[in-house]
Amino acid sequence: MRIVMVGLPGAGKGTQAAYLADNLSVPRISTGDMFRVNISRGTELGRRAQDYMRAGQLVPDEITIGMAKSRMDQSDTADGFLLDGFPRNEHQAEALDRLLKDNGVSLDAVLDLQIPREEAVRRVAGRRLCRTDDSHVFHMTYNPPRSAGLCDLCGGELYQRQDDTEHTVRSRLDVYDRATEPLIAYYRARNLLVRISALGPVAEITQRSMDALRQHSASDRPVS
Incomplete structure (x- = not known):
């Protein structure tokens, strides 16, 4: 299957993408990984992206699209x-359609993980990372550390990323509304949108997603 995953910041896209890719036996392609690989390998696209990032500017769509094409080839x-983080807007979605058409394939579904807006704020603003190993992630409400401010796994100091503050999260949600909501309409019009609730235990959300994708693939109708 060829799937795009979308959803508000905090909806759990990264977590679910990893589980779903494993269940479907397909690679997970994340925007973050594409950028890290291209930059670390010093590719032309990586160097161009890094120039924009160092200047504090947004990386143009054309560079992101180029990285996606290289990875999907x-x-x-x-x-x-399973695409996680790409496409982010309608222009990127149109480019993805062209790339797939050139290869004689098409998308099977676009999975939209849905959570209430205030839940997105709570999830992201409550997140804390370990300075020693940022793969150690805690949450002040859902998974608090045993000792305040310290990582349970290695004792490192826990901190809140600058873009995880409540003010920044709300700004990110506004950006999502402007850029990604038109993307939802784009895929809904193409009968590809599969919407599920992303509330509840991780395993339940994964099973809910798998069931919805199977239902969608067996039907000409979108799953809502």
Whole structure:
């Protein structure tokens, strides 16, 4: 299957993308990973992206699209993939359609993980990372550390990322509304949108997603 995943910041896209990709036996392709790989390998696209990032500017769509094309051309995507973080807007979605058409394939579904806006704020603003290893993630409400301000796994100091503050999260939600909501309409019009609730235990959300994707693939109708 070829799937795009969308949803508000805090909806759990990264977590679900990893589980779903494993369940579907397809690679997860995340925007963050594409940027890290291209920058670390010093590719032309990576160097161009880094120039914009160092200048504090947004990376143009054309660079992101180029990275996505390069990644999707790799052999492990022959039977499908799960895109996490791309496309982010309608222009990128149109470019993705062209890339897939050139390869004689198309998207199977766009999975929209839905949570209430205030829940998105709570989830992101409550997140704390370990300075020693930022893969150690805690949440002040849902997964608090045993000792305040310290990582349970290594004892490192916990901190809040600058873009995880409540004010910044609300700004990110506004950006999502402007850029990504038109993307939702774009895919709804193409009968690709599959919407599920992303509330509840992780395993339940994964199963809910798998069931909805199977139902969608067996039907000509979108799942709402």
